[in-house]
Amino acid sequence: MAVEKRVPALCNYAMFCAGCGHGVLLRLICECLEELGQEKNTIAAIGVGCSCHLKSGINVDLVQCPHGRAGAVATGIRRAEPDKCVFTYQGDGDAYNIGIAETLNAAYRNENLCVFVVNNNNFGMTGGQMSWTTMEGQKTATSPAGRDIALTGAPIKVPEMIAHSFRPAYVARGAVTTPAEINRLKGYIKNAFQAQLNHEGYSMVEVLSTCPTNWGMEPLAAHQHLMEHVVPYYQLGEFKKRGE
Amino acid sequence: MGDMIKGNIAVAEAAVRAGIEVYAGYPITPSTEVMEYLSARLPELGRTFIQAESELAAINMVLGVSACGRRSLTASSGPGISLKQEGISYMAQMNFPAVILNVVRWGNGLGSLDGAQTDYLRETRGGGNGDYRNIVLCPSTVQETVDLMYEAFDIAEKYRCIVVVMTDSGLGQMMEPCEMPPFREIRKCSWGLDGTYQVKRPDFLGRNIPGESDAYIRKVREMRENEQRWEAVGLEDAEYVFVAYGMCGRVMTGLVSEMRAAGQRVGLLRPITAWPFPEKAFAQMREKAPGLKGLITVETNGEGQMVEDVALYAKKYGLGQVPVYALPYVCGVPKDDVVKADFDRILSGEIKEVF
Structure with a gap:
């Protein structure tokens, strides 16, 4: 029997590029918030870059944070409003480059909040510069000859770092690839929110996404690239399960 | 006449009585006693003390608390206040009120621990990027520091602006007799975010920059007219x-x-x-x-x-x-x-x- 898939009322118009994974993640977050009854109880702390599109893209209270500082801003919100559902929404450049101190320290303190990071291997909004998640050999606007990991470091795996070094409640990495994977990702997001609502502590879900515009690929080719080259390096799954 | 009390402790207690719910900070001489004192004082009252990983994180925690319409404090000195300028500029842009204590120490960069007035131009010109001004209160005695810190939160909320309380090593470290004001009732500003999405955001594409600037400058002029002391x-x-x-x-x-x-x-x-x-x-x-x-x-x-x-x-x-x-x-x-x-x-x- 056909099941009607309603667009969550929290979703609004967001100006993501064709083939970008942000929109899917945003929709999944909205679905989870609605299913958990948090649509009128949520404050988001959004990063700088493509994350800025959440200003129009989601109908919840939110704060536009300085670049990279969402982990600290969300900490302030969390401590001021212990009963609200608080999440950050950031890109990899925001959370792992300029904001790595705030990201790791919020995780280190085990702040009771959810952190969603879109990992699309580059700085999207500024036009596709190398970020710490850029793949080895990947050509970007600031690694024109391809990323040299001897000079610039190897693509960073922050969820693994947090799961294995600190004591968070829940850490996972999903991907916006196949419907099955997207459904799994929704499960991760829901787990993250549930962990927070149960006061279990910090949760992070990293989301591997395409960036066709800056990768210089058609959406389908970008999708293919993500599955063939990115997913094998950035292992999908749960690195820290709830209650473990 | 009140009891003898050290400037940094007195100003911290004044902020408590003004109704701060959160303190976020990072140690730096000569302001550290503020956070040391609050690390015991705030939990005793069921309020929140956060030792932040940096001054940068601390000011952004204050930003988060302020977005929710609640009172908080961060204090620092010298290079620590420099790190806070990013968050201060953002709060100025978003009309989030905040009170920042600068226990000024001498010098550029690391500077020294001596008291000085080397931050005057930075504090009076806003400090971060952009076209904004902060109200800067500069007391001369411990009692005046307490009175101004107590009132600073009302001023910040009245204009939804940043208020800097600017003391220095000398004023922070000295002891003087001081009367403490009564405890204010803790309350949340009506405009503070509460998760119910009452505060609508301006359309992402339809931003009116001359209008934003004009509104801000009108506020600056009002502050300039009303707050000279x-x-x-x-x-x-x-x-x-x-x-x-x-x-x-x-x-x-x-x-x-x-x-x-x-x-x-x-x-x-x-x-x-x-x-x-x-x-x-x-x-x-x-x-x-x-x-x-x-x-x-x-x-x-x-x-x-x-x-x-x-x-x-x-x-x-x-x-x-x-x-x-x-x-x-x-x-x-x-x-x-x-x-x-x-x-x-x-x-x-x-x-x-x-x-």
Whole structure:
């Protein structure tokens, strides 16, 4: 029997590029918030870059944070409003480059909040510069000859770092690839929110996404690239399960 | 008269009584006692103390608390306040009120632990990127520090602006008798985010930048008109008016009264707000002191910073012909006999005017 898939009322118009994974993640977050009854109880702390599109893209209270500082801003919100559902929404450049101190320290303190990071291997909004998640050999606007990991470091795996070094409640990495994977990702997001609502502590879900515009690929080719080259390096799954 | 209390502890307790729910900070001399004290005091009252990973994180935690319409504090010194400028500029842009305590220490970069007035220009010009101003309160005694910190939150919320309480090592570390104000009831500002999405955001594409700027500048003008504070002595007959704030203002309060008792026609303008600068006092000076021969700033920095404002406002209020001198004493607390000797050097023409 056909099941009607309603667009969550929290979703609004967001100006993501064709083939970008942000929109899917945003929709999944909205679905989870609605299913958990948090649509009128949520404050988001959004990063700088493509994350800025959440200003129009989601109908919840939110704060536009300085670049990279969402982990600290969300900490302030969390401590001021212990009963609200608080999440950050950031890109990899925001959370792992300029904001790595705030990201790791919020995780280190085990702040009771959810952190969603879109990992699309580059700085999207500024036009596709190398970020710490850029793949080895990947050509970007600031690694024109391809990323040299001897000079610039190897693509960073922050969820693994947090799961294995600190004591968070829940850490996972999903991907916006196949419907099955997207459904799994929704499960991760829901787990993250549930962990927070149960006061279990910090949760992070990293989301591997395409960036066709800056990768210089058609959406389908970008999708293919993500599955063939990115997913094998950035292992999908749960690195820290709830209650473990 | 109240009990003897150290400046940094007193100002922290004043913030508690003003109703802060959160403190976020990072240790740095000479402001550290503020956070040490609050690390015990706030939990005792069921409130929140956060030792942040950096001053940058601390100011952004304050930003998060402020977005929810609640009161919080962060304090620092020197390079720590430099790190906070990012968050301060963002809060100014978003009209989030906040109170920041700068226990000023001397110098550029790491600087030193000595008290000084080397941050005057930065604090009075906003400090971060952009086109905004902060109200800067600069007390001279521990009691005044307490009173201004207590009121700073009301001022910040009235205009939804940043208020900087600017003390220094000397004022932070010294002990004086002090009366504490009563506890304020804790409340959340009606505009604070509460998760119910009542505060609608302007359309992402339809941003009206001239309109935003105009609204902000109107607020700045209102702040400038309403919030000037100062203390004046002897403007009615002074030939020379000293201008000094903070610890220098404290020294000059005593010295000017001593000199006047000895028959010297000197006066004192002690700004209590470094921004807005008490320009109204210049209008009074023009009317009251027709025999004015010189304006002299007494400051603890290298060559005078406030002297620029004194010269600008002298010009604005028709005192442009009056020479403006600076007596800069680098750091610490100027000694009154040294200031007196330098005043004689101004009279003899040995020290020239700056403007």
